[in-house]
Amino acid sequence: MDFSQGVPEPTLRRLPTYCHFLRRLAQDGADVVSCRQIGDALHLDPTQIRKDLAYAGMAGRPKVGYPVPELLAGVENFLGWNNTQQAILVGAGSLGTALLGYKAMDRNGVRIVAAFDTSPDKTFQAIHQVKVLPMRKLVDLVGRMQIHVGILTVPAESAQTVCDLMVQAGIRAIWNFAPVALKVPDTVIVQNENLFSSLAVLSSRLQSTFQPRTLPEEDPS
Amino acid sequence: MDFSQGVPEPTLRRLPTYCHFLRRLAQDGADVVSCRQIGDALHLDPTQIRKDLAYAGMAGRPKVGYPVPELLAGVENFLGWNNTQQAILVGAGSLGTALLGYKAMDRNGVRIVAAFDTSPDKTFQAIHQVKVLPMRKLVDLVGRMQIHVGILTVPAESAQTVCDLMVQAGIRAIWNFAPVALKVPDTVIVQNENLFSSLAVLSSRLQSTFQPRTLPEEDPS
DNA sequence: TTTTTCTCGATAAAAATTTCTCGATTGGCA
DNA sequence: TGCCAATCGAGAAATTTTTATCGAGAAAAA
Structure with missing residues (x-):
């Protein structure tokens, strides 16, 4: 994993989402979790999650996944959330x-x-x-x-x-x-x-469902 | 400009910032503005701004820049901000x-x-x-x-x-x-x-100024 | 034990985004 | 008028981010 450029910002932005999900998993008493499961719950690509977790220094085991408590603690620690x-x-x-x-x-x-x-x-x-x-x-x-x-x-x-x-x-x-x-x-x-x-992303997207922005194929002048 | 994939999300996220700046310019009575000026004020690359504005369908004039009122109205319109x-x-x-x-x-x-x-x-x-x-x-x-x-x-x-x-x-x-x-x-x-x-981006960045995440060059075991 | 199946980890490919380069256009100035 | 400087617009290059591929490891099933 390449750390020379630091951790990508999109990765950092996703990590708190994982934390939130992992906390709930931990509460429910889950031992292990796979990227697939996280991805299904969060509508994200499993490969991407694996990569994000690798950036945070976390490793899993084939066929099993990641141990929930360690993973949660690791990510929180990575984000600096344990020393507030x-x-x-x-x-x-x-x-x-x-x-x-x-x-x-x-x-x-x-x-x-x-x-x-x-x-x-x-x-x-x-x-x-x-x-x-x-x-x-x-x-x-x-x-x-x-x-x-x-x-x-x-x-x-x-x-x-x-x-x-x-x-x-x-x-x-x-x-x-x-x-x-x-x-x-x-x-x-x-x-x-x-x-x-x-909000702009939302309203712009909404607007284009009403009147899709189409590009004229040929100039009909 | 390629609209087949829709407008990129990063572009959409920047447009409101331009609006805010343009409103102030308009209040100050500025007639025209160049991408350079916007970029200096907002700490962004002028080329990127030009491209963003092109996505919003705005055109400027060489040597002059963009007319402020038209530009503001155009971007607001593009974002759907005129029909609330x-x-x-x-x-x-x-x-x-x-x-x-x-x-x-x-x-x-x-x-x-x-x-x-x-x-x-x-x-x-x-x-x-x-x-x-x-x-x-x-x-x-x-x-x-x-x-x-x-x-x-x-x-x-x-x-x-x-x-x-x-x-x-x-x-x-x-x-x-x-x-x-x-x-x-x-x-x-x-x-x-x-x-x-x-917040995670912030605290993660702050943490790494205290204890930079360095990757060991060679495993010293 | 052997096979099957699932998942990680690493690498490669693809896609998206940003940045760079260059020619064209326009206004200001001698 | 003719030159200079500033800026746009388009295309190319570079970078970043996402997605796909493949081999290896480990548990479960046969």
């Missing part, structure tokens, strides 16, 4: 609030320890048991608690400003929900998440 | 609530006209001006209002059941936030959105 990263969230709007409410976050490698917002209505309140603090506390808290992950759920206009603040505070990785290309030093990782990208 | 689809949302949890609060949804081709939830605490309330109804009203409302888009923000356990209900009601496209591979007839479009996929 502490994170801060900036922007306690509706999306920010939703993320604060996600209990599952803990089991997915990230724990939000504090939120920040500019609105005085929100600061010093708690949302889903997480305290919301004013922005001026950010740099100090991040530095003191050695936090590496920042979640950015502010409007597009303020995204770069907040991003700069995060970088200044020592944040190493930013999960960015603002539809903006952030400028950061190349020591900082930015992972963009744009919900509307996904 | 009505949608229902099922699962008024924290994520569902966040989506209901997204004012921007309207400008992105989808308007949520009703929400559904099993919890009696939530039904017949309104969240962000959208009424929450009990599940039993779903089939009738979808049929009566000729709604084609369903947004699925329920827990994994109930996702397939709700999905079946949507399909039965006549939904043609499902935006699925549950980490489950839904089974649907192949006339129905499913667009999966898994926030944790994105």
Whole structure:
């Protein structure tokens, strides 16, 4: 397996799906699982799954498959989900609030320890048991608690400003929900998440079922 | 340009980003824009942008670029954002609530006209001006209002059941936030959105900056 | 024990996507 | 007018990702 280029992003994106499925399998008490089974359940090609798992360093046994507990632990470990990263969230709007409410976050490698917002209505309140603090506390808290992950759920206009603040505070990785290309030093990782990208794929596909985009064979002019 | 295979998904995912940028340009009163400019702003390759725009059927002029208003209108039209689809949302949890609060949804081709939830605490309330109804009203409302888009923000356990209900009601496209591979007839479009996929890429990358995954050159045993 | 069947692992082929190259077109400027 | 610089558009090349093929290993069945 070629690791020189790092693990492909599509592989990384599929691994959490496997985790979720494996957790359920483990709960049901399954000992082993084959790529075929995973593929059937997840509508994916077994070969691809085998390759993804190989990237994560997992090996199986012919005719048997992979031992479920080891596989789950291995993939979670590979994704860094066993030593949970502490994170801060900036922007306690509706999306920010939703993320604060996600209990599952803990089991997915990230724990939000504090939120920040500019609105005085929100600061010093708690949302889903997480305290919301004013922005001026950010740099100090991040530095003191050695936090590496920042979640950015502010409007597009303020995204770069907040991003700069995060970088200044020592944040190493930013999960960015603002539809903006952030400028950061190349020591900082930015992972963009744009919900509307996904929605665009949907509505574009839906539209083309109504009026298929056909290319004229010959120009009939 | 080859349309026989349809528009590539990566292209579709980038188009909304262009829209967002173009809207700001249009507000600032820019007449024309070149791929270079867009690329600089969005950290993308100009050639790729040119190709994406060509897929959307847009043409520019050498030395000048693309006229901003036409380009914006053209891309929005291509994405089906000018004739907004009505949608229902099922699962008024924290994520569902966040989506209901997204004012921007309207400008992105989808308007949520009703929400559904099993919890009696939530039904017949309104969240962000959208009424929450009990599940039993779903089939009738979808049929009566000729709604084609369903947004699925329920827990994994109930996702397939709700999905079946949507399909039965006549939904043609499902935006699925549950980490489950839904089974649907192949006339129905499913667009999966898994926030944790994105988070996994982030945490995996972050982890490898701490302890790079190196492949041993030679086995030193 | 031998055969059959299933699954992994590695390699190769195919497909999709991104990046590069180059000629053509257009506006600005001397 | 004629040259220069910028940009598009199309095709080629390179890269990445997915899918297919095949041999080997291991359990189950004969």
